[in-house]
Amino acid sequence: MKRRFSLGLIVNPVAGLGGRVGLKGTDGLAEEALRRGAVPLAGEKTVRALNRLEAKRHPLVLLMTGHGAMGHEAAARSGFLSELVSTPKSPVTDARDTKAAALEMMRKGADLILFAGGDGTARDIFDVVGDRVPLLGIPAGVKMQSAVFATSPEAAGEIVSGLAAQADPARTQYRLSEVMDIDEDLRREGAISPRLYGYARVPHIPRLLQNAKARSMSLNEAAVDEAARALAGKLDPQRLYAIGPGRTTKKILEALGFKGTLLGTDLVAGGRLIATDADERAILAAAEGWKLGIIVGVIGGQGYVFGRGNQEISPSVIRQAGKVGITVIAAQEKLLALPDRRLLVDTGDAGLDRELAGFWRIVVGPDEEMVMRIAAA
Incomplete structure (x- = not known):
């Protein structure tokens, strides 16, 4: 009998808010982005990914989510029942909420943590789980230099669908992928200072995964x-x-x-x-x-x-x-x-x-x- 696939889902509701309003990032600036008229997009992108997964097609997927906009709402819109594992402490979520959800998912034995966000979200989850739980990002941030993201929300859904359908989980291949982030204050001043935080375990599906951003050091x-x-x-x-x-x-x-x-x-x-x-x-x-x-x-x-x-x-x-x-x-x-x-x-x-x-x-x-x-x- 095929075992259940335990999927953790974390949505950073404020991810990507700063992009269209020119903030170049949202870390610490969610309220300012909303004041400028930013429209949340992470939830919609999560729904696009989950629609490729399809609850009817994968009835053995056990979905764990954060409360409300942190995952439960997107799961419900896509037809998935989910187990709530965390509740944010305020309407505007922050890194503590992301880390609390990731910690509880790891404790409950998640086979994969699927998250919607950018490099900051990837770093927050990695800080908690390291390479002990595989990660996969739905690209929803402003900057995504890390190599833990699918090329698109639909690609993320295809990857998870393949994992959930795998009869023998031991055959799934993983790669160690860079978790990168840059100094937000320096970025807003016009300087790029990328930093390697570590290597997360990511399902290895080459054409559906993006590479880490490469610095151009030897161009003509x-x-x-x-x-x-x-x-x-x-x-x-x-x-x-x-x-x-x-x-x-x-x-x-x-x-x-x-x-x-x-x-x-x-x-x-x-x-x-x-x-x-x-x-x-x-x-x-x-x-x-x-x-x-x-x-x-x-x-x-x-x-x-x-x-x-x-x-x-x-x-x-x-x-x-x-x-x-x-x-x-x-x-x-x-x-x-x-x-x-x-x-x-x-x-x-x-x-x-x-x-x-x-x-x-x-x-x-x-x-x-x-x-x-x-x-x-």
């Missing part, structure tokens, strides 16, 4: 500089450009004589710097009366174009620009180093992700492009 800077200068010289004066985060894209601003925001999106139109560190609302407001263009880079090691660290370039912003208005620039070495030789989009809008999928020309030099496939994560 001269080629990237020339490509950025060439792009700067070709900007349409009748178009407003949203230039996304990253060192490569900011070289375009430098070529124009502007100082941009390394970790934010800056707006340029008619030879002028219109705004720095713009959030979704600011981009859409500034774009009124203009044709909108978007210039973005690629996250090294992961290959994401949209959905990791640039959530202010939201589905609404992307749809206004259209595919014809999007330019992707990256160092050729970064593209060649991608394990799957593909780029990914995870905008939060599955329909838009499918529209963006296909073969794209990526700018890699002043007069050089490289054709890459973009896939829905």
Whole structure:
């Protein structure tokens, strides 16, 4: 007789709140994000993952959750009965609530802890369980540099579905994956200071798991500089450009004589710097009366174009620009180093992700492009 699969589910309800409102993270800033009009997304992404798991298809899944928005609500919406193992101490949850839930799930023998959040949530759970309980992240944060996340909520559901259907749990393969996080205060000041916290045990399903973000240490800077200068010289004066985060894209601003925001999106139109560190609302407001263009880079090691660290370039912003208005620039070495030789989009809008999928020309030099496939994560 097949044994029950014990699944712990932790949803960080405030994960990702800071993305579209330009906060670059939510740790300690949930109330400010809500004040700016942020809409919680972690619960919806959890439902998307659980819908791939399907309660009717896996009746032997024993689901343990946190109270309310920490997991129980998403489980109920997806048709799962769940055992409550923890209750948050206040309406706005924090790391203590996440850790308390993870500790109780470990005590109750969870086969896997599935969580919705970002790097901060991964770190909080890892602090409690280490590599004693396997982890899997539903990507729901602003930054996700760790290698414990599925490529999308649907991919997370597919992974768990496969584990639950496994007749012999001993045959499941796991890998030790990096749990990374960065200093939030330094990040908001424009500096990236990643730190390796440890290695969590994660189900090994390569194409459904994202890699850790890789730092670009040996790129041909001269080629990237020339490509950025060439792009700067070709900007349409009748178009407003949203230039996304990253060192490569900011070289375009430098070529124009502007100082941009390394970790934010800056707006340029008619030879002028219109705004720095713009959030979704600011981009859409500034774009009124203009044709909108978007210039973005690629996250090294992961290959994401949209959905990791640039959530202010939201589905609404992307749809206004259209595919014809999007330019992707990256160092050729970064593209060649991608394990799957593909780029990914995870905008939060599955329909838009499918529209963006296909073969794209990526700018890699002043007069050089490289054709890459973009896939829905």
